[in-house]
Amino acid sequence: MSERQVTALDVARRAGVSRSAVSRTFTVGASVAPATRDKVLAAAESLGYRVNFLARSLILRRSELVALVVSDMDHSFRARTVDLLARGLVARGYRPVLLPWSEGDHPARLIDMMLQYSVAGAIVTSDTPPHQIAEQSARWGVPLVLVNKAPVADRSARVVQDTEAAGRLAAEVLCSAGCRRIAYIGQERPSYTIRDRREHFIAAARELGLVVAAEVAGAAQNHFGGMEAAERFLASGVAVDGVHCCNDFLAIGFIDGLRRAGLSTPADLAVVGCDDIAEAAWPAYELTTIRQDAGDVARATLDALMACIAEPNAPGRTTEVGVSLIERASTQRPT
Amino acid sequence: MSERQVTALDVARRAGVSRSAVSRTFTVGASVAPATRDKVLAAAESLGYRVNFLARSLILRRSELVALVVSDMDHSFRARTVDLLARGLVARGYRPVLLPWSEGDHPARLIDMMLQYSVAGAIVTSDTPPHQIAEQSARWGVPLVLVNKAPVADRSARVVQDTEAAGRLAAEVLCSAGCRRIAYIGQERPSYTIRDRREHFIAAARELGLVVAAEVAGAAQNHFGGMEAAERFLASGVAVDGVHCCNDFLAIGFIDGLRRAGLSTPADLAVVGCDDIAEAAWPAYELTTIRQDAGDVARATLDALMACIAEPNAPGRTTEVGVSLIERASTQRPT
Structure with a gap:
């Protein structure tokens, strides 16, 4: 029952521009003449065209998805942190994939999920020190930030309490x-x-x-x-x-x-x-x-992840978050 | 720094089988001889091969991602429901994308996110009745379940309290x-x-x-x-x-x-x-x-979503969840 997916070519035809002009309009940082851009956007709007992120992710070999590995959401501090992390990721153009984790779960399953979707990065806030997750993230080049955990691998960044x-x-x-x-x-x-x-x-x-x-x-x-x-x-x-x-x-x-x-x-x-x-x-x-403060923890975690994504080969740094009486x-x- | 992505062809060569045997091994319900299957799995394991879900999603025009639109995670009942929904989705082979929603947010942004990733379905547990989300989901054929909300469109299923x-x-x-x-x-x-x-x-x-x-x-x-x-x-x-x-x-x-x-x-x-x-x-x-019971709500919601995915053209049903003193x-x- 869903309508046929509108392609970039449909938009190009409607706008009377080239296929490449459509592509450039929807690529951050690409150059396109303002008049062309306006025509493309108007045509895209009228046709209901949306960039296919799956296709783009395949080409870039990296999606906008970020794995959010959490446990113990019953705890209000944890739930609030997850909420703030998810909002922060969305605001930065990423999409958080929520992967609940319980003690006794097999880490291979989590790692598979992360790699199958070519995630741009991962944040782990669950209780158990995820040695295997950190090792596999390093092996496959997935930027990783550990929240309130012991160090487990050179490459993973950490956000810890003071x-x-x-x-x-x-x-x-x-x-x-x-x-x-x-x-x-x-x-x-x-x-x-x-x-x-x-x-x-x-x-x-x-x-x-x-x-x-x-x-x-x-x-x-x-x-x-x-x-x-x-x-x-x-x-x-x-x-x-x-x-x-x-x-x-x-x-x-x-x-x-x-x-x-x-x-x-x-x-x-x-x-x-x-x-x-x-x-x-x-x-x-x-x-x-x-x-x-859950806001401080979320901010430090997002900053650390963005730094890891920008410089994937830099060694992981540890950020201490302050406390107050x-x-x-x-x-x-x-x- | 990440290793070259291993392809199905690499696995086929290592296992000494056809490319199609590898593909059938990793497709639910496809037929493959047990001996072939074992060879493929051993080769996949040794090479670190993983099915590329992004590619598969593109071909199927539907991903295993499910949008989970939530607000007010500070409330412990809501956080617990989200946790149970995420676990239930993962157990059924889906991946929950957490999309936090606040009053005043523009629904178009949420809808774009859902369509860009060809989500298999969406669950909305946020407070505001998402008229536009329901309309757009119906238009684009995205199965939708509303939790504790007023009816907004014929096609969306609902889970409500008694x-x-x-x-x-x-x-x-x-x-x-x-x-x-x-x-x-x-x-x-x-x-x-x-x-x-x-x-x-x-x-x-x-x-x-x-x-x-x-x-x-x-x-x-x-x-x-x-x-x-x-x-x-x-x-x-x-x-x-x-x-x-x-x-x-x-x-x-x-x-x-x-x-x-x-x-x-x-x-x-x-x-x-x-x-x-x-x-x-x-x-x-x-x-x-x-x-x-948050478990009852999560179960009813997942059942409703699976029913919508299996029968996308059926009218949305309303499930009442019981309460106790x-x-x-x-x-x-x-x-």
């Missing part, structure tokens, strides 16, 4: 709140960023003279994991006056776990999270946290 | 909680689904003998909008004993707004939301809500 600043800010705010003995609530299988931030947090805390008296790994990295971690922590009987949770959902669950046991924040325990999700500002929590009631302890 | 059941369940649970005078908290620019559900809620409430004493439109459809609506509602001085908020974020904000004014849920006011976001189960809220403490009033 985990040193993030860990230090968390330790400092607990110290300023008058805490002396603190606990760290992590997760069973920490991501690269969380592992790195934990080390900087522990180092900064010790440097400030704080005693790191306990470490608990949340079974899940969500609200339920935080409540469950609070229960286990309280059962251990270790006394502390401050806690740093590795993400905000865990921190909020931890606060609810403390409440269930009759303890309150910040009077009994100061709590600092990380991410600055919308829920952190809710009056039931007023959680102090370390903010990483958002102070709320959960660390404002009575002195 | 808003009649959702509205009725919300009214019934307030009635069972002993409420007699209730309020409805909506939003300034309600989506199709919310508008439809509101009508069914009001009708069911009246049928049950409840007085709908007030209606307030939240300025934003998030937690802040809920708190602000509570403030405005309380300032109006209208007395009610139950409230239905059009989504869970608004409902949770409304509960926080009541708390700020010294009122509590459910003792002073029963509250019922809609969506069943993760936060609804948090102990600070224990919100009764109407659940729509999740009862928590926010409607368990002392009798």
